[in-house]
Amino acid sequence: MSTGDEMPTTATYTEPVLRRIDVTAPLVADGSAAGSDQIKIATEHVSIKYGEKVAVKDVTLTVQARSILALIGPSGSGKSTFLRCFNRMNDLIPGAKVQGQVCLDGENVTDQDVSVVELRRRVGMVFQRPNPFPMSIYENVAYGPRRRGMNGRRQLDELVETSLKRAALWDEVKDDLRRKSGLALSGGQQQRLCIARVLATEPEVILMDEPASALDPVSTLRIEELMRELREAYTIVIVTHNMQQAARVSDVTAFFTMADDRAGYLVEVGPTGRIFTRPTERLTEDYISGRFG
Amino acid sequence: MAQLTNTYRATGLRAAPSLRQRIDLPRRVVFGAAASMIFIVVLLLAFITWQGLQLFIKDGVSIGQILSPTWQPDSTSPNLSFGLLPFIAGTVYVTALALLISTPVSVGLALFLSEVAPGWARAIVQPALEIFVGIPSVVWGWLGITILVPFLSHTFHGGMVLSLPIAGDVFRVPGFLTGFSWLAGSLVLSIMIVPTITSVSYDAFRAVPQELRTGSLALGTTRWQTIRHLLIPSALTGVLTAIVLGMTRAAGEALAVQMVIGNSPSMPAAITQPVTTLTSQITLDMGNTVFGEPWQDALWTMSLVLLVISISSVVLVRVINKRRMGA
Amino acid sequence: MTATPSQTIGRPNGPKPSLKGKSSRGIILADRAATVVLWGTGVLVLTILGAIIVHFALAAWGVVTLNFVVSDPSETALGGVMPILWNSIYMLALTMLIAVPVGILGGIYMSEYAGENRLTNAIRFAEEAISSVPSIVVGLFGLILFVDDLHLGFTALGGALALTFFNLPLMTRLSEQALRAVPQDERSASLALGATKWQTIRHVVVPLAIPGLITGVILTAGRVFGEAAVLLFTSGIGTPPHYDFTNLDLTNPASPWSPFRPATTLSVYIWKLNSEGLGVFKNQIVDGSAAILISMVLIFNLGARFIGRVLSRRLTAA
Numbered sequence: 002m003s004t005g006d007e008m009p010t011t012a013t014y015t016e017p018v019l020r021r022i023d024v025t026a027p028l029v030a031d032g033s034a035a036g037s038d039q040i041k042i043a044t045e046h047v048s049i050k051y052g053e054k055v056a057v058k059d060v061t062l063t064v065q066a067r068s069i070l071a072l073i074g075p076s077g078s079g080k081s082t083f084l085r086c087f088n089r090m091n092d093l094i095p096g097a098k099v100q101g102q103v104c105l106d107g108e109n110v111t112d113q114d115v116s117v118v119e120l121r122r123r124v125g126m127v128f129q130r131p132n133p134f135p136m137s138i139y140e141n142v143a144y145g146p147r148r149r150g151m152n153g154r155r156q157l158d159e160l161v162e163t164s165l166k167r168a169a170l171w172d173e174v175k176d177d178l179r180r181k182s183g184l185a186l187s188g189g190q191q192q193r194l195c196i197a198r199v200l201a202t203e204p205e206v207i208l209m210d211e212p213a214s215a216l217d218p219v220s221t222l223r224i225e226e227l228m229r230e231l232r233e234a235y236t237i238v239i240v241t242h243n244m245q246q247a248a249r250v251s252d253v254t255a256f257f258t259m260a261d262d263r264a265g266y267l268v269e270v271g272p273t274g275r276i277f278t279r280p281t282e283r284l285t286e287d288y289i290s291g292r293f294g
Numbered sequence: 295m296a297q298l299t300n301t302y303r304a305t306g307l308r309a310a311p312s313l314r315q316r317i318d319l320p321r322r323v324v325f326g327a328a329a330s331m332i333f334i335v336v337l338l339l340a341f342i343t344w345q346g347l348q349l350f351i352k353d354g355v356s357i358g359q360i361l362s363p364t365w366q367p368d369s370t371s372p373n374l375s376f377g378l379l380p381f382i383a384g385t386v387y388v389t390a391l392a393l394l395i396s397t398p399v400s401v402g403l404a405l406f407l408s409e410v411a412p413g414w415a416r417a418i419v420q421p422a423l424e425i426f427v428g429i430p431s432v433v434w435g436w437l438g439i440t441i442l443v444p445f446l447s448h449t450f451h452g453g454m455v456l457s458l459p460i461a462g463d464v465f466r467v468p469g470f471l472t473g474f475s476w477l478a479g480s481l482v483l484s485i486m487i488v489p490t491i492t493s494v495s496y497d498a499f500r501a502v503p504q505e506l507r508t509g510s511l512a513l514g515t516t517r518w519q520t521i522r523h524l525l526i527p528s529a530l531t532g533v534l535t536a537i538v539l540g541m542t543r544a545a546g547e548a549l550a551v552q553m554v555i556g557n558s559p560s561m562p563a564a565i566t567q568p569v570t571t572l573t574s575q576i577t578l579d580m581g582n583t584v585f586g587e588p589w590q591d592a593l594w595t596m597s598l599v600l601l602v603i604s605i606s607s608v609v610l611v612r613v614i615n616k617r618r619m620g621a
Numbered sequence: 622m623t624a625t626p627s628q629t630i631g632r633p634n635g636p637k638p639s640l641k642g643k644s645s646r647g648i649i650l651a652d653r654a655a656t657v658v659l660w661g662t663g664v665l666v667l668t669i670l671g672a673i674i675v676h677f678a679l680a681a682w683g684v685v686t687l688n689f690v691v692s693d694p695s696e697t698a699l700g701g702v703m704p705i706l707w708n709s710i711y712m713l714a715l716t717m718l719i720a721v722p723v724g725i726l727g728g729i730y731m732s733e734y735a736g737e738n739r740l741t742n743a744i745r746f747a748e749e750a751i752s753s754v755p756s757i758v759v760g761l762f763g764l765i766l767f768v769d770d771l772h773l774g775f776t777a778l779g780g781a782l783a784l785t786f787f788n789l790p791l792m793t794r795l796s797e798q799a800l801r802a803v804p805q806d807e808r809s810a811s812l813a814l815g816a817t818k819w820q821t822i823r824h825v826v827v828p829l830a831i832p833g834l835i836t837g838v839i840l841t842a843g844r845v846f847g848e849a850a851v852l853l854f855t856s857g858i859g860t861p862p863h864y865d866f867t868n869l870d871l872t873n874p875a876s877p878w879s880p881f882r883p884a885t886t887l888s889v890y891i892w893k894l895n896s897e898g899l900g901v902f903k904n905q906i907v908d909g910s911a912a913i914l915i916s917m918v919l920i921f922n923l924g925a926r927f928i929g930r931v932l933s934r935r936l937t938a939a
Contacts, residue, residue, distance in 0.1 A: 090512060095412075108640050115640045118649060122514035123640075132505035135528050145513040148523065149645065195509070202513050320819040321734055327726035328735070328793065331747040334786050338754065338762045345765060399662055406659040419663045421922065422670045428918040429673070430847025432891040433911045437673065439895065440904075485669065514645075516652035539753075546755025548850045549892050573757050573850075578896075580761070580854055585769055597758045604753040608746070 041066040041206060041236040042087060047101035049082050049091060055264040056082045059101070062255060062270050064206075069228060069237045071247035071273065074257030074288070079265020080240045083257070084208050087238065088124040089117050105206070122149065125199035129211040131191035133183030133198075138165075138174050141183040141194055145202035160201055168197035169227050189220025196227065207231065209239040213246065225250050244289055248277050256285045339601070346598025349376065349591040360595065365559040367579075367589040376592045378572075380559050382599060384476075385571040387562045388551065389544040391480035392487065396544075397537055399484075400491035404536075405521055407492070408499040427489040435553030438482040443554055447473030450566065470566045474556035477565040482550050487540040494539055498532020499525055535611050542607040546600060548573035572596045674915065681912030684905045690913075693863050699902045702910055704861035707877060708777070708884040709846060712856065715781040715880060716845050720792050721838055727789070728796025728834075733822055748790040756850040759787045763855035777884035780856025787851050792841045799833025800826060832933040836925045843921035847914055849888035857883030858893045887914055 042064040049057040057079035064070045072080040082091065089110060091097040102109045110120050122145070134141050142161045143151075151157060161178070165171040170193040174181065183194050192212060199207055209228070213221040228237060228250050241247050247254050254277070255270035269282045280286045349355045355376050362377035403423075407416055447470045454467045502525055510520040526533070556568020557578060563569075576593050583590035684699070692701030735741040751759075763783030767773045803826050811821040827834075861884070864877035874882040885893070887910050894900075894907050 088512060090508065093508065093511065105640065110640060112641070116645055116649070118514045118516055118645045119640050120514070121512055126512040128505060128509065128512075130505060132503070132509040134506060134509070134524055144510070144523070145515070148513070148515045148519045148648070150648075198509075198513065315817075318819075320822070321730075324726045324730035324734060327723045328728075328730035328744050329740075330723060331727065331751060331789055331793065332743055334789070335747040335750050337766075338751075338759070338786070341762055341765050342758060345761075399665070402659055402662040403666060406663045410656060410659045411663060415663060419666060421926070422667055425670060425918060425922050426666070428843045428847065428922055430849065430888045430914055430918070432849050432888045432895075433847070433914055436891060436895065436907055436911050437676070440908075441676070488666070516648050518652040518655035519648060521655070542753045546753070546757070548755065548757035553892070553895060573755060576757055576761070577850070577853065580764075581858070594761070597761050600755050600758050604755060604758075605750055608749045608753050611749070612746075 039066040040064070041106065042238070043102075043104045043107075044086075045102040045104070047083070047086060047099065047103060049079065049086060050098045050100070051094065052096040055262065057086075058260065058264040058266045060267045061101075062267060064236060064238060065253070066205075066236050067232060067234065068252040069232050069239060069250055071251035071254045072238065072240045072257060073242075073244060073247045073254060074265070074268075075259065076242075077263065077265065078257035078259050080257050081210050082265070084210055084238060084240050085126075086111070087206065087208055088121045088126055089115075090126065092117060122202050123204055124206040124208060125202055125204035126208040127192070127195050127199055127210070127212045130215050131188060131195050133186070133191050133194050135182065135184055137179050138181055138183050138186070138194060139178040142197050142201045145198060149202075161197075164197040164201040165194075167200050167231070168193045169223065169230075170194060170197055187220070189216050189223060192216060192220070192224060193227065196224075196231075200231075204235065206236045206238065209237065211240055211242060214242060221246070244277075248273060256280075256282070256288060258284055258288065339605075342594070342598055342601050345591070345594035346601075347595075349588065349595045353588040353591055355588070355592075363561050367592055369588065374588075376588070376595075378592070378596060378599065380561050381570055381572045381575050381596060384555075384562055384569040385545055385573070385603075388476055388479045388483065388555065388569065388571055389541055391476065391565065392483035392544045393537060393541055395480060396484035396487050396491060396540060400488045400536070400540070401495050401533060403488065403492045404495035404499055405525070407496050409517065409521055409525070423489045423492060426485075431486065431547060431550040432553070434482055434486055435550035438478055438550065438554035442481060443473035443478055445473070446470050446475065446478055446566075467564050467566055472556065472568075474554055474568050475566050476555065476562055476569045479551045479555035479569070479571070480565070482554050483544045483547055486547060486550060487543050490543050491536045491540040494536035495529070495533045498529035498536065501532065502528045531614050531617060534614050538607050538611050538614070542604055545603055546573065548577050552577045572600050674919075677908070677912040677915050680908035684909040685912055689909055694860055694906075699905060702887065702890070702906070702913070704864050704877070705885055705887050705890045705910070706913065707864065708856075708861060709886040709888075711877070712777060712781055712784070712852070712884055712886050713842060713846050715777060716784040716788070717838065717842060719781065720785045720788055720841065720845075723785070724789055724792025724837075724841070725796045725834060727793040728798075728800055729822060729827070731793065731797040732800035733818070733826065748793060751786065752790045754787075756787060756848060757853075759783055760851040760854050762786070763851065767855060773881070775855065775857030775859075775883040776881050777856050778880035780852045780884060781880070783851050783855045784845055784848060787848070788841050788845055791844065792837060795837030795840060796830075796834055799830040799837055802833055803829045829936065832929045832936065835932060836929040839921050839925035839928065843918055843925075846917055846921065847888050849886070849892050852886060852889050853892070856885070856889075858885055858889055859883055860890075860893075861885055 040063045043062075045061050047057065047060045048055060060083060062070075072084060074080050085091045086099045086103055087105075087110070089099075091099055099111050101111075103111050105120070105124065108115070110124075134144060136144075139161055142164050143157050146157060146160055151160070162171065162175075165174065170190060173190060174186070174194075183191065186194060192215075196207075196212075213224045216224065225246060228239070231237060232252075239247075239251065251273045253270065254273045256268045256276065257265050258268050259265055269276065269280060269285045271281075276285065277289055280289065349360075350357070359376055360378050362375060363379045364373075364375040364377040365380055366373060366375045368374075403419075407419060411419065451469045454469075506524060506528065507520055510524045511517070515523075551571055552574035555570060555574055557570045557574055558568035559570050559575065576596055579589065580593055583593065689699070689701045690706065691703050693704060694700045694702065731741070731744065735744070760783060763779055763786070767779030767782065768775060773779055807825050807829060808821055811825045812818070816824070862875075865875070866877055868876040869878055870876050871879050872881065873879055876882070891907050891910050891914075894903055894910075898906075900906075
């Protein structure tokens with residue numbers, strides 16, 4: 002693919018929102034400040050192992066609050082694995098081990114005494130394949146809030162409505178919220194339902210693991226538009242195989258690849274416009290110009 | 295292979311099927327083997343139904359009498375009566391209590407195996423359950439007699455009364471006389487049906503896609519919340535099927551129950567008292583009666599009742615599962 | 622899009638609770654408690670099984686001797702269970718002789734031929750129906766068919782046929798599962814070489830399914846061996862006489878080899894002793910017999926696993 006011309010949405014970004022890690026900079030950001038240079042997530046020397054196999058090696062980067070970071074790279078370069086250490090989904094895989102620091106607002110989430118439950122409420126996740134629960138649309142969205150004890154009917158109604166509106170699904174489903182099963186929706190609608198479900202838990206960060214790879218082009222575009230809208234209030238990290246998608250939606254792009262020992266590592270990270278037009282690394286250039294992967 | 299090629303050349307692509315192909319003997323033989331089960335079922339239904347109806351046809355006993363609580367089947371008895379209610383009630387009560395005890399444990403065990411147990415624990419518990427299935431019912435009955443019954447009669451000899459100031463005795467359970475009791479029967483059954491309920495529920499839980507679990511956990515729920523609010527509702531039809539199958543097994547179990555239940559043909563009064571069931575009465579009396587006499591005909595009617603219960607449960611399971619397909 | 626950034630539903634602007642906060646303490650405690658309870662169920666099952674095995678090992682100690690296994694029952698002394706054990710094995714063999722071929726052939730039909738139609742549905746219904754009919758009712762069916770109508774009396778043959786009726790669904794289903802587990806590619810490859818359907822089944826599918834089929838046979842055997850209710854009124858509950866194994870006349874009811882004689886098995890014997898036995902050694906004999914039954918169950922189970930594993934390793938290696 003060619004570069005440069007295909008970035009209508011990212012062409013408007015104003016400043017480099019991400020710095021190549023500056024370890025001397027304070028990691029603790031004031032949570033109440035909403036400045037554009039606020040660091041939401043910072044990883045330091047993160048390595049992830051499955052048993053003996055190193056899946057991700059020594060990744061250090063930061064994510065600005067209210068920006069979209071895209072992780073791109075060939076299959077097996079550890080993007081998804083890396084993404085999953087932000088909300089500790091790697092805990093579910095026996096033998097997985099994360100080394101280094103992953104800080105959310107300055108707090109290391111890999112610490113033993115961190116409440117995973119609390120972390121995952123603040124860092125939501127949308128998966129590759131839409132996975133609505135086998136229950137009504139309403140119950141799908143209310144699922145998270147109910148589990149943390151929200152029972153008030155009016156409160157829930159309001160939250161469900163706002164979440165569905167934010168996920169741009171409300172108008173399509175408002176008439177049979179309680180009757181229609183989440184499984185009865187189309188693939189694109191299901192994925193937006195899953196996004197609404199995450200929004201209802203009121204997260205700060207949303208992780209998206211190839212959220213559009215199972216969808217048709219029209220649904221994909223809707224999800225991408227949605228991501229741009231959500232960016233106003235949330236920090237988003239997206240894994241994608243689709244370079245146009247990364248170029249269209251993200252503010253910052255991080256390129257991962259595999260070393261000779263098959264361990265994934267970070268090659269280069271920077272403002273999306275620059276990564277796609279003037280990558281500093283040869284590997285990145287080869288990948289985005291289609292010579293590799 | 296060469297032989298086959300020759301056949302092919304000789305007959306040509308559009309040749310009419312040979313006689314051998316048309317008859318297709320292997321197909322007929324294997325079909326016969328499978329269809330023999332239909333034959334067996336039809337025969338069994340016909341024979342048991344015919345025998346079970348003799349009490350009404352030949353002996354002229356009314357449906358009303360069948361539903362009475364008085365069981366005096368001996369032809370020398372002054373007030374001959376073939377009330378089957380104590381047996382039906384006994385079967386229902388003993389089965390219900392067994393399900394009440396067994397279901398939480400079995401569903402818990404299924405959840406343990408499918409959601410909690412690490413590989414090594416599953417590798418121990420699953421074979422153990424298979425051995426459970428294989429333990430013959432007479433062995434369970436014997437264990438009941440030698441361990442459970444003496445334990446019950448020694449430990450709970452006194453009985454229990456719950457008295458309230460104004461209402462008086464709201465709850466009264468007399469103590470065990472001998473230990474042979476409704477409770478003993480239900481406890482033995484509850485252990486016997488654990489493997490049935492567990493394995494069917496386990497399959498139902500495994501059938502819930504993994505993505506749903508990760509989806510739920512990623513929303514910041516605990517494993518127990520995921521089990522309670524996502525897995526159990528999603529697998530509900532499967533768990534219901536498991537309970538119905540457990541119920542069928544419990545209601546049809548004969549020897550183990552008969553050995554510990556006390557066999558008293560009266561309406562069940564308390565869990566500490568002896569009762570009887572359809573299966574245990576058949577087991578006890580069939581050998582002591584003569585073919586064709588009304589007493590034995592009543593036993594055949596009992597077996598017809600059992601047959602109706604079991605066939606209904608098969609239909610029930612099918613209805614439950616059709617619902618699932620439809621949903 | 623109606624939602625605007627100012628109408629924030631998330632907490633991006635609010636004060637952030639620490640990740641180590643106690644806000645979710647209640648649900649985490651509930652989760653821990655549930656985990657403990659669920660582990661408890663696993664431990665419970667293992668404890669019960671362990672206790673049963675230990676119980677019978679202790680009860681059988683001093684009872685199950687070589688003498689117990691090889692001598693005839695006796696009213697006065699401890700005696701033995703030889704003829705009864707023989708009957709158990711005999712009934713097992715006779716039942717499996719009928720049930721295994723019919724079950725495997727039925728499994729072949731269900732796995733290879735049956736389409737999605739009413740007939741298949743009827744067979745499945747029959748399969749489920751027989752599985753759910755109480756064993757005592759199957760026994761009564763045998764009683765009326767073989768004893769009352771055909772006037773055979775209590776015979777090993779009648780018992781074996783009733784046992785076959787009862788276990789045919791299990792054998793058929795296990796065979797079907799074993800055959801279905803053979804990958805479709807194997808069938809396609811054979812058919813593509815010009816083999817007929819039956820040749821494919823005989824020379825490709827069945828050989829590949831052998832480990833599963835053997836597991837099915839052994840599991841069914843375990844159930845047949847312990848079954849009693851089916852046999853009470855079909856093969857009889859009398860205490861067997863002394864068996865003369867040199868009598869090979871199969872039509873002579875006095876021959877232990879004959880299917881036309883009553884045959885009380887171990888399980889039935891336990892039930893009989895418990896209901897009518899008054900002898901001094903009743904408890905020891907029952908404990909010993911139950912211990913033998915339990916050991917056989919263990920052997921059948923472990924055997925099924927072991928043979929299945931060995932065979933599948935050999936087949937996949939070859």
